[in-house]
Amino acid sequence: MSSPKKIPITVDGKKYDVPKNINLVEALSSQGIRVPTLCWYKGMDDCLGTCRVCTVNVNGRPSAACTLNTTEEMKIEFDTSELNDLRKSIIELLFVEGNHYCPSCEKSGDCLLQAEAQALEMTHSRFPYEFNHYEIDYSGEMIILERNRCVHCKRCTELFTNDDGEKVFSFIGKGKDTQVVINKETEKSLSKHKAQEAMDLCPVGAILVKGEGFKTPYGERKFEKEPLWIKK
Amino acid sequence: MHKLDLIIQKEGNSQDRLIPILWEIQKDIGCISLDTQTDLSKKLNLSPAEIQEVVSFYHFFSEEYRGKHQIYIDSSIIADFHDRNQIKTTFENELKINTGSVTPCGTFGLFETSCIGMSDQSPAVLIDFIPVPSLTVEKVKIILNSLKNGIKLEEIILSLGLGDGANSSNYIQSNINNNIVKKGHFLFKKWSKGEAISIASQMSPENIIQVISDSGLKGRGGAGFPTGLKWKLAKEVPSDKKYIVCNADEGEPGTFKDRVLLTEFIGLLLEGMIIASKAVGASKGYIYLRGEYSYLKNHIERQILDFKESGFINSFPIEVFLGAGAYICGEESALLESLEGKRGEPRIKPPFPVEQGLFGCPTVVNNVETFVLAAQIIRFGHESFSSLGTESSRGIRLLSISGDVEKPGIYEYEWGVSISEILRDCKAIEPTFVQVGGPSGTMISNKEFDRKISHDDLPTGGSFMVFSKKRSLFDILSNFMDFFVDESCGNCTPCRAGNVILRDLLTKVKTGKARPSDLNKIKDWGNIVSKTSRCGLGMTSPNPLLTSLKSMPEYFENAITNKDENFLDFDIEQATAEYKEFHNE
Ligand SMILES: Cc1cc2nc3c(=O)[nH]c(=O)nc-3n(C[C@H](O)[C@H](O)[C@H](O)COP(=O)(O)O)c2cc1C
Ligand code: SF4
Ligand code: SF4
Numbered sequence: 066m067s068s069p070k071k072i073p074i075t076v077d078g079k080k081y082d083v084p085k086n087i088n089l090v091e092a093l094s095s096q097g098i099r100v101p102t103l104c105w106y107k108g109m110d111d112c113l114g115t116c117r118v119c120t121v122n123v124n125g126r127p128s129a130a131c132t133l134n135t136t137e138e139m140k141i142e143f144d145t146s147e148l149n150d151l152r153k154s155i156i157e158l159l160f161v162e163g164n165h166y167c168p169s170c171e172k173s174g175d176c177l178l179q180a181e182a183q184a185l186e187m188t189h190s191r192f193p194y195e196f197n198h199y200e201i202d203y204s205g206e207m208i209i210l211e212r213n214r215c216v217h218c219k220r221c222t223e224l225f226t227n228d229d230g231e232k233v234f235s236f237i238g239k240g241k242d243t244q245v246v247i248n249k250e251t252e253k254s255l256s257k258h259k260a261q262e263a264m265d266l267c268p269v270g271a272i273l274v275k276g277e278g279f280k281t282p283y284g285e286r287k288f289e290k291e292p293l294w295i296k297k
Numbered sequence: 298m299h300k301l302d303l304i305i306q307k308e309g310n311s312q313d314r315l316i317p318i319l320w321e322i323q324k325d326i327g328c329i330s331l332d333t334q335t336d337l338s339k340k341l342n343l344s345p346a347e348i349q350e351v352v353s354f355y356h357f358f359s360e361e362y363r364g365k366h367q368i369y370i371d372s373s374i375i376a377d378f379h380d381r382n383q384i385k386t387t388f389e390n391e392l393k394i395n396t397g398s399v400t401p402c403g404t405f406g407l408f409e410t411s412c413i414g415m416s417d418q419s420p421a422v423l424i425d426f427i428p429v430p431s432l433t434v435e436k437v438k439i440i441l442n443s444l445k446n447g448i449k450l451e452e453i454i455l456s457l458g459l460g461d462g463a464n465s466s467n468y469i470q471s472n473i474n475n476n477i478v479k480k481g482h483f484l485f486k487k488w489s490k491g492e493a494i495s496i497a498s499q500m501s502p503e504n505i506i507q508v509i510s511d512s513g514l515k516g517r518g519g520a521g522f523p524t525g526l527k528w529k530l531a532k533e534v535p536s537d538k539k540y541i542v543c544n545a546d547e548g549e550p551g552t553f554k555d556r557v558l559l560t561e562f563i564g565l566l567l568e569g570m571i572i573a574s575k576a577v578g579a580s581k582g583y584i585y586l587r588g589e590y591s592y593l594k595n596h597i598e599r600q601i602l603d604f605k606e607s608g609f610i611n612s613f614p615i616e617v618f619l620g621a622g623a624y625i626c627g628e629e630s631a632l633l634e635s636l637e638g639k640r641g642e643p644r645i646k647p648p649f650p651v652e653q654g655l656f657g658c659p660t661v662v663n664n665v666e667t668f669v670l671a672a673q674i675i676r677f678g679h680e681s682f683s684s685l686g687t688e689s690s691r692g693i694r695l696l697s698i699s700g701d702v703e704k705p706g707i708y709e710y711e712w713g714v715s716i717s718e719i720l721r722d723c724k725a726i727e728p729t730f731v732q733v734g735g736p737s738g739t740m741i742s743n744k745e746f747d748r749k750i751s752h753d754d755l756p757t758g759g760s761f762m763v764f765s766k767k768r769s770l771f772d773i774l775s776n777f778m779d780f781f782v783d784e785s786c787g788n789c790t791p792c793r794a795g796n797v798i799l800r801d802l803l804t805k806v807k808t809g810k811a812r813p814s815d816l817n818k819i820k821d822w823g824n825i826v827s828k829t830s831r832c833g834l835g836m837t838s839p840n841p842l843l844t845s846l847k848s849m850p851e852y853f854e855n856a857i858t859n860k861d862e863n864f865l866d867f868d869i870e871q872a873t874a875e876y877k878e879f880h881n882e
């Protein structure tokens with residue numbers, strides 16, 4: 066295979082050559098520019114475009130970087146005070162919409178929301194806390210759904226299926242009342258391994274495998290060992 | 298045979314039939330219970346969860362029983378200002394229930410819903426999906442008593458003389474006024490059936506597209522995308538299947554012009570769609586009709602049949618598809634999701650519908666008015682249109698005028714008309730604010746009435762709401778923010794969570810609890826929502842707040858009673874009462 070065609074793009078006034086028609090977040094990352102993401106992760110086929118944490122300016126218009134592929138002469142603004150603040154504000158919005166008590170959370174240290182908040186130097190939320198009420202669903206065989214922490218990224222509803230290819234999680238309701246539900250029938254048949262996959266897929270501590278939450282001790286967790294804010 | 302089987306036999310069992318199937322169940326049984334969903338899921342080869350995802354998204358579908366007679370009260374701001382509360386209280390008192398519930402005997406269910414497209418004859422309600430306009434307390438009582446006595450709704454409406462019913466079709470089960478007030482010289486040129494199609498049949502697809510492009514026609518659904526270019530893009534994508542979709546979702550509060558076009562100009566609409574199909578090479582058409590207009594479905598289908606019998610649509614079947622109560626389904630990609638039988642969550646763009654639309658095929662989505670105008674342009678030539686209007690905004694624009702005016706209704710104007718001229722024509726009553734383009738548009742004050750309706754000054758999808766000096770700006774804004782909070786699809790963070798926060802902030806201002814810094818927060822936080830949202834809903838939902846703050850900051854400043862930034866507006870005794878009681882202090 067021939068290597069993909071390289072095209073010029075501009076990021077904050079600097080020119081870069083990147084492969085054509087690849088995901089913009091990956092393209093920027095290959096140039097050492099880390100775009101914050103929450104619903105997107107490296108290697109996913111289709112983006113979800115739900116969280117908007119990856120907002121950058123493309124040709125003068127704000128867009129979610131993870132939803133775009135590189136095109137010739139793309140003009141990107143990334144590291145401006147306004148854009149940095151926009152991205153941070155979305156993380157802050159998620160903190161006030163949900164109820165995130167990191168010190169008691171099974172996912173603390175493995176949580177992408179927490180890691181991005183730290184990387185974006187969020188010290189508090191500018192928005193008033195909503196103190197919304199969410200039901201925790203303990204009724205699964207393997208899985209606990211801790212809705213207080215759900216960021217509605219849709220990873221679980223769009224990307225996760227059981228071994229038979231059936232959906233286990235879905236979105237019900239609309240707007241601020243949208244919530245994830247577990248499909249009891251398909252959840253029953255999950256192996257422990259599959260359930261763990263769901264927990265790992267969820268960027269926050271909303272999907273938990275019963276009895277596994279604190280298996281890795283604090284201090285040895287993913288973002289504790291490799292924090293996002295340390296520039297490589 | 299079991300009812301469900303009958304419905305599925307009629308509709309087919311593929312996922313894109315899900316919404317029509319759910320409609321039949323909802324209308325037949327009054328709800329779509331979890332048990333029914335499970336039964337249905339087996340028959341459609343979907344999981345129960347996939348059905349629940351859809352049922353729970355749409356306002357008119359419900360897991361709980363909604364009553365034999367389902368009453369939906371219009372919650373638009375125009376209805377609010379036309380004694381909606383009095384009407385609502387009368388319904389509640391007469392039925393002895395609260396809004397949002399069903400009478401114990403199950404006969405009546407009383408609910409609220411966003412604007413039902415009747416702002417010119419407000420207050421209105423939908424009863425069993427038939428609009429009942431121009432209500433008074435007396436009339437509500439008569440209607441309920443008659444319904445209790447088993448009299449048919451159509452007869453009741455007729456006997457009350459609620460509207461003249463003078464529309465072009467006997468198939469519309471309702472008596473409402475068309476309220477066409479100002480006829481201009483383009484749209485209202487006399488229609489002669491089949492003329493536009495016959496002219497187009499002599500033209501090549503390229504030719505049709507050229508004429509539409511030369512006319513300068515821009516989409517009338519709000520975004521103002523050039524129609525000729527849209528058709529050209531769809532034409533250029535190679536595909537066996539292409540679709541033409543008419544967006545008749547008309548969800549922007551305050552608009553009702555598509556309602557009138559669908560009854561009085563249905564022939565031109567069909568001709569416009571047929572011409573578009575020829576231009577892009579499409580094999581099927583859909584009219585996505587908002588659920589609130591389901592009473593027009595028979596009439597539209599009758600006209601389609603008539604066209605078929607006349608031999609106009611041999612190879613281009615057109616289907617009427619009923620939405621189920623979701624403003625977001627007016628957004629074209631959400632509309633396509635809905636047509637595919639899914640939740641109406643907007644897609645990521647690109648790809649745009651002209652590249653990958655319905656079922657992945659190139660699709661043209663146009664507003665009702667766009668198709669109607671396109672047909673007229675083909676009849677009278679591009680210059681008949683491009684010679685009207687302004688440089689940036691060619692041709693004419695229908696406005697739906699409502700609110701504090703003596704003559705609400707439909708007005709045809711050339712683009713470029715000034716607000717003050719419109720206000721004169723509709724006999725506005727002490728106009729103080731005008732909301733141009735609905736809640737997602739621009740709020741202007743009486744200092745700006747020399748501004749003009751055009752794409753480069755005040756663009757609009759047709760809604761034009763006039764508010765007199767006795768109206769409170771903050772009542773209006775609160776109604777709009779409630780609307781956006783209710784109608785956000787919930788897919789993306791800024792719109793789902795941000796609109797709630799903007800609404801709370803507005804409530805603070807409205808109740809006199811805001812501090813000076815809160816006005817900057819409106820600006821900053823509104824900016825966050827509009828810049829980062831995924832689709833047009835969130836991109837525009839802060840507009841009423843941002844534009845009114847910009848054009849009339851004095852209203853906001855006056856609403857801040859305490860300028861001391863650090864003043865804490867709460868009662869310490871009350872706040873600590875529970876604690877004290879607990880500790881017996
Ligand atoms: C939240 C939202 C609601 C919309 N509602 C409608 C609608 O009810 N009718 C409509 O024609 N366009 C509506 N639009 C615009 C459509 O997305 C699309 O631009 C339009 O249907 C294209 O047709 P046009 O080019 O003829 O205007 C809406 C857009 C958004 C973002
Ligand atoms: S449960 Fe987790 S994966 Fe699913 S939507 Fe919520 S945050 Fe995303
Ligand atoms: S902006 Fe609002 S309506 Fe549009 S995708 Fe986001 S949540 Fe849904």
Ligand code: FES
Pocket residue numbers: 101102103104105113114115116117118119120129130131132
């Ligand atoms: S990471 Fe791009 S929208 Fe979520």
